[in-house]
Amino acid sequence: MEVDEVMCLPRLPRVAVCGGTHGNELSGVYLVREMLKVEKKVVEEEEEPVLVMIVLSNPRATQQCHRYVDTDLNRCFTHATLNGPMSDTDPYEIVRSRELNTLLGPKGSRQAVDLVCDLHNTTANMGMCLITYSDCDWICLHIFRHLQKEIPDIPMRFIHFDVSNKESYSLDSVGKHGFAMEIGPQPHGVVRSNIYTAMKGGVQHMLDWVRLFNSGTMFKGGFVDVFTMVKHIDYPRDSVTHNITAAIHPHLQDRDFCLLHPEDPLFQTFSGETLRYKGKEPLYPFFINECAYYEKGIALSLARKRRVMGFLVFKG
Amino acid sequence: MEVDEVMCLPRLPRVAVCGGTHGNELSGVYLVREMLKVEKKVVEEEEEPVLVMIVLSNPRATQQCHRYVDTDLNRCFTHATLNGPMSDTDPYEIVRSRELNTLLGPKGSRQAVDLVCDLHNTTANMGMCLITYSDCDWICLHIFRHLQKEIPDIPMRFIHFDVSNKESYSLDSVGKHGFAMEIGPQPHGVVRSNIYTAMKGGVQHMLDWVRLFNSGTMFKGGFVDVFTMVKHIDYPRDSVTHNITAAIHPHLQDRDFCLLHPEDPLFQTFSGETLRYKGKEPLYPFFINECAYYEKGIALSLARKRRVMGFLVFKG
Numbered sequence: 001m002e003v004d005e006v007m008c009l010p011r012l013p014r015v016a017v018c019g020g021t022h023g024n025e026l027s028g029v030y031l032v033r034e035m036l037k038v039e040k041k042v043v044e045e046e047e048e049p050v051l052v053m054i055v056l057s058n059p060r061a062t063q064q065c066h067r068y069v070d071t072d073l074n075r076c077f078t079h080a081t082l083n084g085p086m087s088d089t090d091p092y093e094i095v096r097s098r099e100l101n102t103l104l105g106p107k108g109s110r111q112a113v114d115l116v117c118d119l120h121n122t123t124a125n126m127g128m129c130l131i132t133y134s135d136c137d138w139i140c141l142h143i144f145r146h147l148q149k150e151i152p153d154i155p156m157r158f159i160h161f162d163v164s165n166k167e168s169y170s171l172d173s174v175g176k177h178g179f180a181m182e183i184g185p186q187p188h189g190v191v192r193s194n195i196y197t198a199m200k201g202g203v204q205h206m207l208d209w210v211r212l213f214n215s216g217t218m219f220k221g222g223f224v225d226v227f228t229m230v231k232h233i234d235y236p237r238d239s240v241t242h243n244i245t246a247a248i249h250p251h252l253q254d255r256d257f258c259l260l261h262p263e264d265p266l267f268q269t270f271s272g273e274t275l276r277y278k279g280k281e282p283l284y285p286f287f288i289n290e291c292a293y294y295e296k297g298i299a300l301s302l303a304r305k306r307r308v309m310g311f312l313v314f315k316g
Numbered sequence: 317m318e319v320d321e322v323m324c325l326p327r328l329p330r331v332a333v334c335g336g337t338h339g340n341e342l343s344g345v346y347l348v349r350e351m352l353k354v355e356k357k358v359v360e361e362e363e364e365p366v367l368v369m370i371v372l373s374n375p376r377a378t379q380q381c382h383r384y385v386d387t388d389l390n391r392c393f394t395h396a397t398l399n400g401p402m403s404d405t406d407p408y409e410i411v412r413s414r415e416l417n418t419l420l421g422p423k424g425s426r427q428a429v430d431l432v433c434d435l436h437n438t439t440a441n442m443g444m445c446l447i448t449y450s451d452c453d454w455i456c457l458h459i460f461r462h463l464q465k466e467i468p469d470i471p472m473r474f475i476h477f478d479v480s481n482k483e484s485y486s487l488d489s490v491g492k493h494g495f496a497m498e499i500g501p502q503p504h505g506v507v508r509s510n511i512y513t514a515m516k517g518g519v520q521h522m523l524d525w526v527r528l529f530n531s532g533t534m535f536k537g538g539f540v541d542v543f544t545m546v547k548h549i550d551y552p553r554d555s556v557t558h559n560i561t562a563a564i565h566p567h568l569q570d571r572d573f574c575l576l577h578p579e580d581p582l583f584q585t586f587s588g589e590t591l592r593y594k595g596k597e598p599l600y601p602f603f604i605n606e607c608a609y610y611e612k613g614i615a616l617s618l619a620r621k622r623r624v625m626g627f628l629v630f631k632g
Contacts, residue, residue: 030560030563030586031586033559033586034586034587038587065610065611123503123506185503187439187501187503187504187506187607188503188504188505188607189504189607189608189610190439190503190605190607190610191560191563192563192564192569192605193563193564193565193566193569193584194566194569196563196586197566197584243349244346244507247346247507247508247509247512248508248509249509250509250510250513253508253509253510268509268513270346270347270349270350270512271350271354289506289508291503291504291505291506292505294381294505294506295381
């Protein structure tokens with residue numbers, strides 16, 4: 001009989017649930033608004049074992065139903081940006097990132113909230129993904145395993161961006177632990193009931209897990225398949241206008257996390273030609289045809305998959 | 317044996333294909349750019365029986381990948397707006413609508429182009445729709461029948477907005493004949509190969525029909541199912557904030573053109589409650605959860621269907 005490796009971790013008294021970090025990703029916007037209503041009702045009645053902070057991250061962008069007003073808020077949480085010199089002419093999101101860092105951080109400090117769950121949508125057919133900067137944070141990995149067990153009808157993946165804490169740029173990096181909960185496909189500026197309900201379930205089960213963990217429940221080890229981002233691929237573009245000259249190939253569209261092999265169709269040009277994947281290694285595509293990444297020069301991202309064996313985890 | 321009623325119509329020497337009337341509806345943007353490239357190549361080689369004008373309607377909005385810059389261009393083509401007093405402070409789209417009216421119209425005049433095909437996308441699951449202001453324009457109805465026959469694998473509907481020529485507000489109303497070609501589902505700001513290819517096929521077959529018609533081909537009568545818009549339904553909203561409090565019900569989402577009966581589920585509130593359709597008459601829903609219509613107060617539109625019997629049509 002195999003015996004789990006054991007890890008004892010401090011409890012998680014403060015959790016932040018953030019939505020509207022991108023103002024046109026509407027599941028998180030409406031879920032956070034709904035949670036704020038309910039919070040107001042129950043705050044006097046219930047004794048919460050967890051302090052849940054509910055945050056609408058970018059109220060101005062949300063008001064305009066745009067991803068951002070001046071610059072992408074979810075790229076502003078590097079140490080350099082948070083701690084750079086301040087000026088009256090700072091873009092709105094730079095100012096807002098510092099407000100959020102004061103509220104939920106400071107990033108990297110003992111005062112930071114214990115867990116940040118930041119809610120996102122994608123136009124890609126990615127199901128539910130937890131996106132983190134670590135492949136060995138067993139709080140995030142156990143929450144992922146719990147969601148997998150509790151929500152078996154939604155495809156679920158764990159994505160790892162291998163970026164240092166200093167260079168990490170997204171809101172969830174402000175917490176001691178943190179992840180983005182990314183759900184799609186949903187057009188930006190649209191709310192679909194099925195996606196909203198999936199996110200609501202994801203957040204509820206995440207909070208349930210934190211309460212169970214805090215109250216002393218042990219979580220057995222096991223494996224998680226981790227998709228580590230390897231590289232991005234841009235669209236083919238016109239060398240003069242920089243306009244894209246092809247769309248994702250119909251054989252690849254909506255096939256997020258289906259292994260892409262060398263010579264598989266990648267793009268279809270607007271004149272009808274097929275362009276193929278020229279990489280040497282089969283990799284897993286994700287964020288295929290994400291709306292917001294056209295301007296970032298990303299048509300899709302590619303990941304390597306590996307199985308991470310887990311620890312038994314309990315509160316110390 | 318039934319004999320067709322016969323209608324003799326003038327030929328169509330000038331056709332306009334317009335894309336980017338809404339700058340974030342990308343199939344039309346990229347199709348028009350592609351057609352402009354090809355046009356440059358073939359203009360010296362081919363003797364065209366039809367003058368095809370290819371127009372990027374809203375270049376500024378297209379540049380920003382927004383629906384519009386100041387106001388919705390596709391609501392600016394009423395007689396009142398086109399012929400109102402001009403001023404230096406006019407919104408960009410008002411100025412642009414007058415430029416387009418000069419280029420393709422003037423609306424209602426003998427100089428107007430013979431046919432305007434204006435390319436649009438929707439986030440609704442509508443397949444391909446031709447949208448017009450007439451249920452008896454047998455140029456548009458025969459083009460629709462031709463597309464139905466030539467593109468059998470895409471669901472296709474003919475939508476009629478019963479609005480007078482004076483009040484008609486969209487770019488296609490500038491031509492002697494005109495329709496919007498609306499294809500979905502596709503998120504705004506995204507181009508999907510399958511939707512792009514469908515639109516490309518739709519435009520090619522439309523132009524083929526015009527060439528056949530101009531060269532004397534007779535088109536036999538037959539029927540068309542016409543969906544006439546009856547009313548719009550808005551989302552439930554908070555009386556103070558005006559924010560929506562519900563999304564389209566999952567049973568209704570993506571069921572465009574499936575008959576909606578009294579008491580069928582219509583919305584699901586963000587707290588999980590089902591709201592039902594309270595109309596007395598079964599009607600056909602369309603534009604279900606169209607992104608751009610949140611701000612217009614339209615969650616879906618409802619139509620009555622009736623079968624229009626057609627005329628044999630030929631060029632006089």
